[in-house]
Amino acid sequence: MPFPQTEAPGALQTALLTRGIRMTKQRRIILGIIETASQHLDAAQILRKAVRIDANINRVTVYRTLGLLKRHGLVDELDLLHVKGEGHFYERRPQRDHMHMTCLRCGKVQEFESDLFDRVKGQVERDCHFHILVARFEIGGYCSGCRK
Amino acid sequence: MPFPQTEAPGALQTALLTRGIRMTKQRRIILGIIETASQHLDAAQILRKAVRIDANINRVTVYRTLGLLKRHGLVDELDLLHVKGEGHFYERRPQRDHMHMTCLRCGKVQEFESDLFDRVKGQVERDCHFHILVARFEIGGYCSGCRK
DNA sequence: CCCTAACTTGCAACTTTGTTGCAAGTGCAG
DNA sequence: CTGCACTTGCAACAAAGTTGCAAGTTAGGG
Numbered sequence: 001m002p003f004p005q006t007e008a009p010g011a012l013q014t015a016l017l018t019r020g021i022r023m024t025k026q027r028r029i030i031l032g033i034i035e036t037a038s039q040h041l042d043a044a045q046i047l048r049k050a051v052r053i054d055a056n057i058n059r060v061t062v063y064r065t066l067g068l069l070k071r072h073g074l075v076d077e078l079d080l081l082h083v084k085g086e087g088h089f090y091e092r093r094p095q096r097d098h099m100h101m102t103c104l105r106c107g108k109v110q111e112f113e114s115d116l117f118d119r120v121k122g123q124v125e126r127d128c129h130f131h132i133l134v135a136r137f138e139i140g141g142y143c144s145g146c147r148k
Numbered sequence: 149m150p151f152p153q154t155e156a157p158g159a160l161q162t163a164l165l166t167r168g169i170r171m172t173k174q175r176r177i178i179l180g181i182i183e184t185a186s187q188h189l190d191a192a193q194i195l196r197k198a199v200r201i202d203a204n205i206n207r208v209t210v211y212r213t214l215g216l217l218k219r220h221g222l223v224d225e226l227d228l229l230h231v232k233g234e235g236h237f238y239e240r241r242p243q244r245d246h247m248h249m250t251c252l253r254c255g256k257v258q259e260f261e262s263d264l265f266d267r268v269k270g271q272v273e274r275d276c277h278f279h280i281l282v283a284r285f286e287i288g289g290y291c292s293g294c295r296k
Numbered sequence: 297c298c299c300t301a302a303c304t305t306g307c308a309a310c311t312t313t314g315t316t317g318c319a320a321g322t323g324c325a326g
Numbered sequence: 327c328t329g330c331a332c333t334t335g336c337a338a339c340a341a342a343g344t345t346g347c348a349a350g351t352t353a354g355g356g
Contacts, residue, residue, distance in 0.1 A: 057305095101280075120262055120265050124262075133290070142279040208314090215315095234343070235313060
């Protein structure tokens with residue numbers, strides 16, 4: 001489950017408006033769904049939730065809005081090691097990067113922040129002269145419940 | 149580019165035979181391509197190379213062989229942050245995990261091993277009681293050449 | 297408050313990537 | 327050499343995402 005977001009609700013909407021991007025009924029609905037999600041959603045799940053709010057929202061609009069958010073660095077795209085299929089999952093870009101651990105048996109996704117993780121990124125920037133814009137650390141294995 | 153493999157050529161084939169898996173002409177060709185690749189290949193690239201060796205090799209066989217190798221933990225599947233499209237890239241599972249840094253401008257992929265990376269995994273295993281089977285660390289940004 | 301240009305949407309058709317059922321072919325243990 | 331389980335190729339399918347275009351909507355300037 002994503003970490004609780006500390007910013008005010010509507011932060012994604014605000015971020016887009018600040019960038020001079022036009023706000024529409026459809027976008028407001030999709031942004032709201034992403035902001036209030038209690039778990040990582042894929043495009044199909046976002047569409048299903050959106051349709052319950054406004055039956056006319058189209059699949060294409062969901063993809064286009066996700067593309068917009070990605071281009072602006074406002075969401076991260078995960079694949080969670082394809083444990084649940086070929087699609088992608090989305091989460092608001094967090095203040096601080098974290099890892100995702102997906103259980104290969106039960107499918108549960110845990111998140112984990114770590115200073116060591118931040119330090120690896122620092123090392124890559126320094127030692128490889130690489131300017132990091134996105135860092136995705138995805139782990140698969142057995143969670144504490146399934147491991148026994 | 150993948151790290152040079154220190155094992156003898158044919159190691160993938162040997163690994164499958166040891167597991168009692170039947171060897172076919174098609175599998176030998178596909179394994180050879182993966183073993184001698186100088187960069188990460190996706191399914192379509194593997195198929196193209198395979199067809200040059202034996203014109204009858206089928207797309208489906210490539211996917212099934214990749215699935216077999218994945219199930220046996222002999223290759224890792226990467227998406228390199230989808231900088232080059234929606235597909236997946238494959239590499240022989242290395243002795244030691246490494247990160248992949250994909251340049252968002254020129255598309256070049258660098259690899260990097262790090263003690264800190266190994267230590268993060270140790271931390272996850274201990275602190276989260278999570279038994280790691282796969283760890284994928286993918287970074288996107290600008291490489292030293294494109295950064296200036 | 298209204299006009300208008302620029303942007304956004306929905307639709308349908310399409311592309312790409314990967315999967316499946318099945319008949320025919322093949323590897324390999326005995 | 328033989329048999330049978332395993333593998334292949336084919337064709338059809340499925341899932342995920344993209345594109346062109348006509349119609350609809352947003353928001354800034356007058």
